[in-house]
Amino acid sequence: MGVIGPRPSWTELASDQIARNESADRFMVALSGMVFDTSIPTEEMGDVTGTLPNVNDHLVRRLFERAVGNALRLELQPNGWSVAQGKRLSWPVDSSSPGMAAILPGMQTDIELNHPASRRRIVIDTKFTTIFTSSNYRDHILKSGYLYQLYTYLRSQERPDDPVSLTAEGMLLHPQTGGAVDEEMTIQGHQMRFKTINLMGDVATFEMGLRGAVLR
Numbered sequence: 001m002g003v004i005g006p007r008p009s010w011t012e013l014a015s016d017q018i019a020r021n022e023s024a025d026r027f028m029v030a031l032s033g034m035v036f037d038t039s040i041p042t043e044e045m046g047d048v049t050g051t052l053p054n055v056n057d058h059l060v061r062r063l064f065e066r067a068v069g070n071a072l073r074l075e076l077q078p079n080g081w082s083v084a085q086g087k088r089l090s091w092p093v094d095s096s097s098p099g100m101a102a103i104l105p106g107m108q109t110d111i112e113l114n115h116p117a118s119r120r121r122i123v124i125d126t127k128f129t130t131i132f133t134s135s136n137y138r139d140h141i142l143k144s145g146y147l148y149q150l151y152t153y154l155r156s157q158e159r160p161d162d163p164v165s166l167t168a169e170g171m172l173l174h175p176q177t178g179g180a181v182d183e184e185m186t187i188q189g190h191q192m193r194f195k196t197i198n199l200m201g202d203v204a205t206f207e208m209g210l211r212g213a214v215l216r
Contacts, residue, residue, distance in 0.1 A: 131174040
């Protein structure tokens with residue numbers, strides 16, 4: 001990626017002074033340190049400040065999705081798993097009117113895991129929201145739209161010539177707000193899991209939570 005030379009030590013980084021004309025580099029140096037430290041940025045007071053343009057819900061959701069996908073790749077690829085992000089799915093359309101293709105929405109998974117040796121496929125949909133909503137009758141209930149979306153991902157991709165597709169698993173993964181949630185059910189041969197993960201702990205806890213969500 002155009003980066004050359006050995007990585008500087010932390011002593012060298014600490015002693016490196018950024019001059020006034022190099023102030024634009026300060027944020028990039030801070031980001032590089034965060035990568036090596038596997039740190040997570042917060043809005044609390046710290047030693048380094050920076051402004052990200054256009055910080056919105058979409059960006060935060062995307063960051064969460066990428067963080068989960070990359071962590072899973074590091075954890076699972078050595079064990080024979082493949083990790084795909086942003087995979088586009090096709091609707092199993094038998095026939096349609098001439099204008100249907102132009103108005104049919106696309107389908108794209110956040111993360112898809114495949115392990116050929118165990119014949120497992122897991123579709124993970126990351127949502128940077130609380131896992132529960134409320135109704136007139138219950139205070140804690142899964143959000144129906146997310147549930148229907150995951151169900152559609154699994155059922156629409158079933159093919160007789162792909163036995164793994166008939167037992168593919170699905171997971172809704174949310175950040176943990178309040179108590180931890182880890183529930184599952186099986187519908188028409190597909191295990192569907194609903195899990196939260198703690199983003200406020202250390203890196204090891206985060207990685208262990210992801211590993212435990214997949215490996216069994």
